[in-house]
Amino acid sequence: xxxxxxxxxxxxxxxxxxxxxxxxxxxxxxxxxxxxxxxxxxxxxxxxxxxxxxxxxxxxxxxxxxxxxxxxxxxxxxxxxxxxx
Amino acid sequence: xxxxxxxxxxxxxxxxxxxxxxxxxxxxxxxxxxxxxxxxxxxxxxxxxxxxxxxxxxxxxxxxxxxxxxxxxxxxxxxxxxxxxxxxxxxxxxxxxxxxxxxxxxxxxxxxxxxxxxxxxxxxxxxxxxxxxxxxxxxxxxxxxxxxxxxxxxxxxxxxxxxxxxxxxxxxxxxxxxxxxxxxxxxxxxxxxxxxxxxxxxxxxxxxxx
Numbered sequence: 001x002x003x004x005x006x007x008x009x010x011x012x013x014x015x016x017x018x019x020x021x022x023x024x025x026x027x028x029x030x031x032x033x034x035x036x037x038x039x040x041x042x043x044x045x046x047x048x049x050x051x052x053x054x055x056x057x058x059x060x061x062x063x064x065x066x067x068x069x070x071x072x073x074x075x076x077x078x079x080x081x082x083x084x085x
Numbered sequence: 086x087x088x089x090x091x092x093x094x095x096x097x098x099x100x101x102x103x104x105x106x107x108x109x110x111x112x113x114x115x116x117x118x119x120x121x122x123x124x125x126x127x128x129x130x131x132x133x134x135x136x137x138x139x140x141x142x143x144x145x146x147x148x149x150x151x152x153x154x155x156x157x158x159x160x161x162x163x164x165x166x167x168x169x170x171x172x173x174x175x176x177x178x179x180x181x182x183x184x185x186x187x188x189x190x191x192x193x194x195x196x197x198x199x200x201x202x203x204x205x206x207x208x209x210x211x212x213x214x215x216x217x218x219x220x221x222x223x224x225x226x227x228x229x230x231x232x233x234x235x236x237x238x239x240x241x242x243x244x245x246x247x248x249x250x251x252x253x254x255x256x257x258x259x260x261x262x263x264x265x266x267x268x269x270x271x272x273x274x275x276x277x278x279x280x281x282x283x284x285x286x287x288x289x290x291x292x293x294x295x
Contacts, residue, residue: 020273044189044272045145045226047236051191052270 003084005032008058008077015053019046030076040073050076058084096157100178109155116247116254118152120295123259131157134201134237135261136228140221140288141165141210142246149244151207153256162209180208201235211281221232221288222265228283232264233272239264240282243291258289 003011006027009032016027026040036042036084054076055062061081071075122128122282131137131154139150147161158180165183167176176183182200184193200207211224238261245255262284268276 018271018273020275045230045277048189048191048194048227048230049274049277050196052230055191062191064190064192066185066190068188 003058003081004083006076008084009073011057012054012073012076012080013051015057016040016042018051018068019049030073032072032077036070036072036076042073054080059074060084090203091104098180101180103166104179105151112148116149116152118149118254118256120153121255121257123257123291123294127260128260129242131206131261133204134235135206136201136237136239137206137208137242138211138224138228138239138284138288139208139242139245140246140292141212141215142217142244146200146210146215146244147208149254150242152254153242153244153258154206154208154240157206159208160205162197162207178258186213189227194227194234197231201231201237207231211284214219216293221285221292224281224285224288225262226277228284229264229277229280233277234295236265238262239284240289241291243288243295245292245295255295258292260289262287 013027013030016030017024023041030040032076036047044067047070051062051067051070054060058080060080062079065079070079137150137154137159139146139153147159150161151159159183160180162184163176163181165185167173167181168183182193182197197207209228211228212222213225214222216222228239231237240261241259243257243259245257247254264272264280268280272280
């Protein structure tokens with residue numbers, strides 16, 4: 001089933017909140033333009049953690065990409081949208 | 086821990102095994118390692134997949150780590166830069182795993198967990214670089230994710246740097262640290278950081294035994 005961008009965004013927020021790596025309010029209010037590192041305060045390990053959770057939630061595989069390929073929330077949503085079944 | 090799936094002898098590893106066998110006698114004579122175990126459990130041989138971590142104080146630390154667990158082949162996690170140029174030949178043939186510190190990808194995490202799932206021993210220095218300061222620098226938490234994803238334990242060891250060439254090398258081997266058993270399948274980021282801190286504290290405890 002194809003998810004819309006809004007649905008992907010909501011699930012992504014849930015993942016970030018359950019990761020518990022920062023302020024829940026910031027994650028709830030984040031937009032597609034939010035910078036993963038500067039705005040959401042995600043460290044490289046936080047990014048990796050979220051990518052693993054995204055793989056499990058959306059049943060996709062992140063191949064041939066590094067953590068620095070994802071700068072904003074939009075980059076992550078684009079990747080999920082492109083690769084979801 | 087599962088039994089190691091790899092054969093003791095294999096042509097695939099001939100260069101690694103040859104170098105290990107020929108280098109072992111001079112290393113044993115030069116360093117005369119003294120093994121200290123944290124407990125009876127730490128004394129048990131490491132079987133199957135495991136992550137071996139150690140403090141990093143010098144260029145020869147990988148040799149000391151190999152002396153600590155001499156009965157296994159080690160796959161060292163190294164920075165990508167070491168694979169460049171002529172020296173790259175050495176690192177490629179000595180089962181090293183290159184990582185890009187600036188852009189660590191999930192592919193690499195999967196490669197490392199794949200090795201662990203196959204029963205390999207992955208060795209690394211979680212301080213991330215040679216620490217020239219006193220004490221032990223803070224640990225990166227990547228090893229915790231690797232341990233969680235593979236379900237394999239982390240075995241901490243402490244190497245006491247020799248102040249004179251004639252002194253014996255002291256190696257302290259700690260008990261295996263099972264991250265999954267302590268924090269569950271999906272710990273929070275704070276718990277992952279806490280696990281890395283716990284291993285750092287453990288390293289300090291081991292240093293007192295050296």
